[in-house]
Amino acid sequence: MEKAINFIKSVINKEIIEKRIRVYGWQKEYEHLLISSVSKFLFEDFFIIDNLTPLTNENRPGNIKPKFYITVHDTGDSDITHTALFWSNTVKNEYWEQGKYACSYQYVVGNDGTYQQIPDNEVAWHAGDTTKFDYALYDSNVMGSNPNPIITISSDGYFEIDGKKSQILAPRVKKEKDGKVIIDRIPTTSDINDQGILCKLIDGKYYLGEVYFNETYMLIANRGGNNNSIGIESCINENTDIYYTWQKTAKLVANLLYKHNLTFDDVKQHHYYSGKNCPQTIRMNGFWPHFMELVKAEYQAIELLKEGYKFRLINRNNNILETGRVIENKDIVFSVEIIKDNKKIILDFNL
Ligand SMILES: [Zn+2]
Incomplete structure (x- = not known):
């Protein structure tokens, strides 16, 4: 029961987010x-x-x-x-x-x-x-131990991993219009999409994914x-x-x-x-x-x-739904029932 109780306590929001988006x-x-x-x-x-x-x-x-x-x-x-x-x-x-x-x-x-x-x-x-390219990994020839390294591009257009230059050339920033090349240059770090490119650390070595330059959005992106x-x-x-x-x-x-x-x-x-x-x-x-x-x-x-746990939300004040959705962000009082086998625990919350 302990871990189910801890789970519920950790997922209940201390405060309700209310924001105009x-x-x-x-x-x-x-x-x-x-x-x-x-x-x-x-x-x-x-x-x-x-x-x-x-x-x-x-x-x-x-x-x-x-x-x-x-x-x-x-x-x-x-x-x-x-x-x-x-x-x-x-x-x-x-x-x-x-x-x-x-x-x-x-x-x-x-x-x-x-x-x-x-x-x-x-x-x-x-x-x-x-669909022409599949997910693939290429040997960067850079060793390391950071599972989330920072990927940049060197001044001569190679990917760098935590500042170390790899042997993998980043795709050129190139765009054609009406059969004519209108942009063609070495890429920079700011040409990489904001979710980054695939990099996997395997046995102390980094591998980079299959990437390309997307002409529509003008960013280096991933295949797969x-x-x-x-x-x-x-x-x-x-x-x-x-x-x-x-x-x-x-x-x-x-x-x-x-x-x-x-x-x-x-x-x-x-x-x-x-x-x-x-x-x-x-x-x-x-x-x-x-x-x-x-x-x-x-x-x-x-x-x-x-593992057999069951969770149920019990509304005590009619301003939330049993899914946990808030109808009115005011005086929110509810309980969560945790059941496993023949044991039952009720946790009370007042936000
Ligand atoms: Zn989409």
């Missing part, structure tokens, strides 16, 4: 009053609604690839009718009001549920890095998005409870990390593979570190649920 849809931007839940763990059962795309679709090529990443997107779409089911069906039908829909992603999450269109182990079209990641869209349609969608997305991410034996470092933004500003609303409002805290809380919960 800007939400970015292609039709319109809007302001949204974001109110967090009482807990980083969402008190809700996890389940996926299958809505698989037929293999005859062009957006389901069917190739099987090993998965090294989970990729988080947002729909960038404010239309109130564009729910998770809407996007799931759009992938499935390869068609929407604007005509042919060529994209695909394994999952889409919204207030209305968590839907799956493409099996985890197949290729999907969501990351903008093509379409082929080697599991893509998740999250809905930001207007009138939706965005924080609830983030929590449901975090629960899905944690379950996929657990299922595929991946680490928190393997959760990437769409930005990582192309330089695109996606998931834009999380990025622009500075919520990525908070989102990852939600993922970590959900991951801990999975381990406890597997």
Whole structure:
């Protein structure tokens, strides 16, 4: 019981976040009053609604690839009718009001549920890095012991790891327009996307991932998005409870990390593979570190649920839901019931 009690105490927020955020849809931007839940763990059962795309679709090529990443997107779409089911069906039908829909992603999450269109182990079209290159690691010839080194680019265009020059040339900053080269220069550190490039420390040596220069977003980005990641869209349609969608997305991410034996470092933004500003609303409002805290809380919960613990939230003042979502940020009083075998403990909270 001790570790389940510690878990609950660690995930209950000391304070409710209440912040006006800007939400970015292609039709319109809007302001949204974001109110967090009482807990980083969402008190809700996890389940996926299958809505698989037929293999005859062009957006389901069917190739099987090993998965090294989970990729988080947002729909960038404010239309109130564009729910998770809407996007799931759009992938499935390869068609929407604007005509042919060529994209695909394994999952889409919204207030209305968590839907799956493409099996985890197949290729999907969501990351903008093509499917011509797979996840790969290259020997940098730099030794070290720092699992999170800083990657820079030397004045002659080679990647440096914690200041040590590697043998790997960074891709040139090059752009063509109408068949003419308009930019062609040695890259600098500021040309790297803001989630960095893949670097793995294996037996005291660093290995760098497959990278390229993305002409659309003018940044050095990573390969392996379409082929080697599991893509998740999250809905930001207007009138939706965005924080609830983030929590449901975090629960899905944690379950996929657990299922595929991946680490928190393997959760990437769409930005990582192309330089695109996606998931834009999380990025622009500075919520990525908070989102990852939600993922970590959900991951801990999975381990406890597997051990047979059950958690239930009991509202004592009618201003929160049993999921932990806050309706009114005032006099929040609730209890959490922890059950395992025939033991039961009730923890009381007053925020
Ligand atoms: Zn995206």
